Amino acid sequence: MFKGDFIKNLPKIYGTYTGGFLVFIILMAIAEQAGVSAKNIGVMFVAFTVCIYALIGYLSRTINVDAYYVAGRQVPTVFNGMATAADWMSGASFVALAGGVYFGGYTYMAFLVGWTGGYVLVATLMAPYLRKFGCYTVPDFIGTRYGGNLVRACSVFVLFIASFTYVTAQINATGTIASRALGIPFEAGVWVGLVSILICSMLGGMRAVTWTQVAQYIVLIIAYLIPVFWISSNVGGGIFPHLMLGDEVARLGELEQQFGLVKNSAADMKAAGVPGGLKYISGSHSGVPEGGMAVWKYLSLAICMMVGTASLPHILMRYFTTPSVRAARKSVAWSLFFIFLLYSSAPMLATLSKLALMDPNLPTGIIGKSISEVQSIEWVQRWSEVKQVFIADFNGDGILQLNEWFMRGDVVVLATPEVAGLPFVISGLVFAGGMAAAMSTADGLVLAISNALSHDIYYKIIDPKADTAKRLLVARVLLVIIGAAGAYIASFRLTSILGSVAWAFDFAMSGLFFPLVLGVWWKRATRQGAIAGIIAGIVSGTLYLTWVFPKFSVPMWGGVNTPFLGIDHLRFGLIGAPICLVVMVVVSLMTKEPSPSVQKMVDDTRIPTGKPILGKQ
Amino acid sequence: MSNKDAYWEKTKNHMFVTLALWAFFSLVVFMFGSELNTMSFLGYPLAYYMTAQGSLLAFVIILFWTANKQEKIDEEHGFSERGDN
Numbered sequence: 001m002f003k004g005d006f007i008k009n010l011p012k013i014y015g016t017y018t019g020g021f022l023v024f025i026i027l028m029a030i031a032e033q034a035g036v037s038a039k040n041i042g043v044m045f046v047a048f049t050v051c052i053y054a055l056i057g058y059l060s061r062t063i064n065v066d067a068y069y070v071a072g073r074q075v076p077t078v079f080n081g082m083a084t085a086a087d088w089m090s091g092a093s094f095v096a097l098a099g100g101v102y103f104g105g106y107t108y109m110a111f112l113v114g115w116t117g118g119y120v121l122v123a124t125l126m127a128p129y130l131r132k133f134g135c136y137t138v139p140d141f142i143g144t145r146y147g148g149n150l151v152r153a154c155s156v157f158v159l160f161i162a163s164f165t166y167v168t169a170q171i172n173a174t175g176t177i178a179s180r181a182l183g184i185p186f187e188a189g190v191w192v193g194l195v196s197i198l199i200c201s202m203l204g205g206m207r208a209v210t211w212t213q214v215a216q217y218i219v220l221i222i223a224y225l226i227p228v229f230w231i232s233s234n235v236g237g238g239i240f241p242h243l244m245l246g247d248e249v250a251r252l253g254e255l256e257q258q259f260g261l262v263k264n265s266a267a268d269m270k271a272a273g274v275p276g277g278l279k280y281i282s283g284s285h286s287g288v289p290e291g292g293m294a295v296w297k298y299l300s301l302a303i304c305m306m307v308g309t310a311s312l313p314h315i316l317m318r319y320f321t322t323p324s325v326r327a328a329r330k331s332v333a334w335s336l337f338f339i340f341l342l343y344s345s346a347p348m349l350a351t352l353s354k355l356a357l358m359d360p361n362l363p364t365g366i367i368g369k370s371i372s373e374v375q376s377i378e379w380v381q382r383w384s385e386v387k388q389v390f391i392a393d394f395n396g397d398g399i400l401q402l403n404e405w406f407m408r409g410d411v412v413v414l415a416t417p418e419v420a421g422l423p424f425v426i427s428g429l430v431f432a433g434g435m436a437a438a439m440s441t442a443d444g445l446v447l448a449i450s451n452a453l454s455h456d457i458y459y460k461i462i463d464p465k466a467d468t469a470k471r472l473l474v475a476r477v478l479l480v481i482i483g484a485a486g487a488y489i490a491s492f493r494l495t496s497i498l499g500s501v502a503w504a505f506d507f508a509m510s511g512l513f514f515p516l517v518l519g520v521w522w523k524r525a526t527r528q529g530a531i532a533g534i535i536a537g538i539v540s541g542t543l544y545l546t547w548v549f550p551k552f553s554v555p556m557w558g559g560v561n562t563p564f565l566g567i568d569h570l571r572f573g574l575i576g577a578p579i580c581l582v583v584m585v586v587v588s589l590m591t592k593e594p595s596p597s598v599q600k601m602v603d604d605t606r607i608p609t610g611k612p613i614l615g616k617q
Numbered sequence: 618m619s620n621k622d623a624y625w626e627k628t629k630n631h632m633f634v635t636l637a638l639w640a641f642f643s644l645v646v647f648m649f650g651s652e653l654n655t656m657s658f659l660g661y662p663l664a665y666y667m668t669a670q671g672s673l674l675a676f677v678i679i680l681f682w683t684a685n686k687q688e689k690i691d692e693e694h695g696f697s698e699r700g701d702n
Contacts, residue, residue, distance in 0.1 A: 109668040116673045117643040246660015286665035288650035324698045333680035347669035
C-alpha cells in the first residue's frame with residue numbers, strides 16, 4: 001500500500017489513520033443507535049485507541065541508539081510539531097483546563113498565556129542551539145558545555161525532580177480516565193494506564209514515542225474540537241464559537257450580577273459536607289480584578305509558567321529529533337500552532353458550559369430552579385453518585401443558588417456533552433481524547449527521565465565502555481522502574497492534578513533555565529558557576545516551597561507563613577531562578593574563564609551549519 | 618569583524634526584537650487589564666479576549682515570523698542549511 005520511504009509516506013499514513021478514526025466514530029454512533037450501552041461504547045473507544053498506540057509502539061521497535069534516543073533525527077517539522085503538542089498537552093490540559101477557566105475566569109487564564117508564551121523563549125533561546133549541539137538529553141548539553149560529571153549529575157537531579165512531580169500527575173490522570181471509561185477501580189486504572197504507557201515507549205524509545213504521540217495528537221484534538229463546535233451550535237453560540245461568543249460572555253456578566261457572586265465560609269461548607277476538590281463559582285468570568293496585587297499575581301504566574309516551559313526537558317528533547325537546526329525553529333512554531341487549536345478552545349468550552357448551566361432561559365439551566373427538580377435530572381444523579389457534583393442548600397429556600405452548586409473542574413469537559421444533549425458517542429470520544437492526552441505526556445516524561453539516567457548517569461559516568469545492547473537494555477529497565485515508581489505513588493493520590501503540574505515548572509525553572517540559556521548566550525559562564533547556580537536555585541526554590549506551602553510548613557517550620565510579595569506555592573520558581581542567575585554569574589566571574597576549546601564549542605553551537613558538537617554517540 | 622561575529626550580532630539583535638514582542642503580548646498587555654477591558658473586540662472585552670485567544674495567536678505569528686527572519690539572516694551570512702532537509 002505504501003511504497004518507498006517511511007518518512008515520505010507520513011502524510012498518507014496519518015491521513016489514512018485519521019480517516020480510519022473518523023470511520024470508527026461513525027461506527028460507534030451507529031452502534032449507539034442500535035442499542036449498545038453507553039458503558040460499552042466508552043470501553044471500546046479507549047480500548048481501540050490504546051491498541052492502535054501499542055501497535056505503533058511495537059512497529060517502531062529499534063535496536064539503534066540514535067533511533068532510541070532521538071528518533072534517528074529525521075522527524076519532519078510539522079509532525080514533530082504535532083508530537084510536541086501531544087507531549088505538551090497533558091491530562092490536566094485536556095480534562096482540567098476548561099474547568100479551571102470555568103471557576104477561575106480571567107485570573108486563571110494566566111495559565112493559558114504562560115503555557116503558550118513559553119514557546120517564544122524555547123524558539124529564540126534554546127531549541128535551535130541544542131539541536132545544533134547534537135545532544136541526546138538536556139543534561140548531555142549541560143555536561144558537555146560546562147564539562148565534568150558533577151554538573152551533569154546536578155542537572156540530572158533537577159530534571160528528575162521536575163519530571164517526576166509531573167509524571168505522577170499524568171499517571172494519576174490516565175488512571176482516573178481508565179477507571180471511569182472501563183468501570184474499574186482507580187488503583188487498577190493506574191496500572192492499566194502504566195502498561196499502556198510502557199508498551200508505547202519501551203521497544204522503540206523516542207522513535208516509538210514520536211509516532212504514537214502524533215497519533216495521540218490527532219485523537220485528542222478531534223475529541224476536543226468536535227464537542228466544542230457541536231455544543232456551541234446546540235446552545236445557540238454560533239457555529240464558530242471562537243469568533244462568536246461575545247454576546248455569551250456579556251450575558252454571563254449579567255447573570256453574575258443577577259445571581260450574585262457569594263463567597264461561602266469554610267465552616268458552612270464543612271457543615272454541609274461538601275466533598276473535597278469540588279468548587280463553586282465565586283469570581284467573575286471576564287472581569288479583571290482591580291489593584292496592583294491582582295496584576296502582579298497574574299503576571300507572576302504567567303512568568304513562572306513561561307520560563308518553566310522553556311526549561312522542561314521532555315519538551316526541549318523533542319527538538320533534538322528534527323533533521324536540521326532550521327527545522328527545529330520551524331517545528332517550535334508548528335508545535336505552538338497545534339497547541340493553540342486546543343488552548344484557544346478551552347475558554348470557549350468554559351463559557352458555553354457555564355452558560356448552559358446558569359442561563360434560566362436555556363432548557364439546560366439549573367441555577368435558580370428548585371433543588372428537587374435539579375436532583376431529578378439524570379446527569380446530576382449520575383455525577384452525584386461518584387461525588388463529582390454536590391448541592392448544599394445553605395439558605396434553606398429550596399432554590400439552587402450559584403454558590404450552592406459544587407462541581408469538580410474535570411466535569412466541565414467530561415459532562416458538558418451530556419448536559420448539552422449530545423449523544424453518548426461524543427462522551428466516549430472525550431474519554432479517548434483524555435486518555436491520549438495523559439498517555440502522550442506520561443510517555444514523554446518517563447522517557448526523559450529514563451534517558452537522562454541511562455545516558456548521563458549510566459553511560460557517561462558509570463560505564464563509558466558499555467556496548468549498544470547493554471545501553472539500550474539499561475535504558476529499558478530504567479523506563480519500567482520509573483514508570484512503576486510513578487504509578488505506585490500515583491495510586492496513593494497524594495496531590496491534586498494541578499498543584500503538582502505547576503510545581504514541575506517551578507522546579508525546572510529554578511535549576512535549569514539559566515544554566516541552559518547562559519550556556520549558549522554567555523561564553524564566560526563556567527563549570528563552577530553552573531554547579532553553584534543549579535544547586536543554589538533548586539535548593540532555595542525547594543526550601544521556599546516548604547516554607548510557603550501549609551502542608552509542609554506546619555511540620556517543618558512550625559506554622560503557616562504569609563507568602564512573600566504574593567509568591568505562593570505555584571510561583572516558587574520566582575525565588576529559585578533569580579538566585580540561580582545571581583549565584584551563577586557571580587561564581588563564574590570569580591573563577592577562571594572557560595578554556596579556548598570550550599569557547600570555540602560555544603561559537604560552533606551558535607552557527608546552524610557545520611558538524612554538530614556531539615556526533616553519533 | 619569576522620563574518621561569524623557579524624552573524625551573531627544580527628542574531629542577537631533579532632533575539633531582542635523577538636523577546637520585546639513576546640514581553641509586550643505576555644506582560645505589558647496584562648499590566649493594563651482593567652483599562653483594556655473597557656474596550657471591546659469581536660464583542661469580547663479586550664483583556665478577556667487577549668488572555669483567552671489574542672496573545673496566544675500573537676505568539677504563533679511571532680514564532681513563524683521569527684523563524685523566517687532568522688533563516689534570512691542565515692542565508693545572508695552563508696550559514697543556511699537549505700537543501701539538507
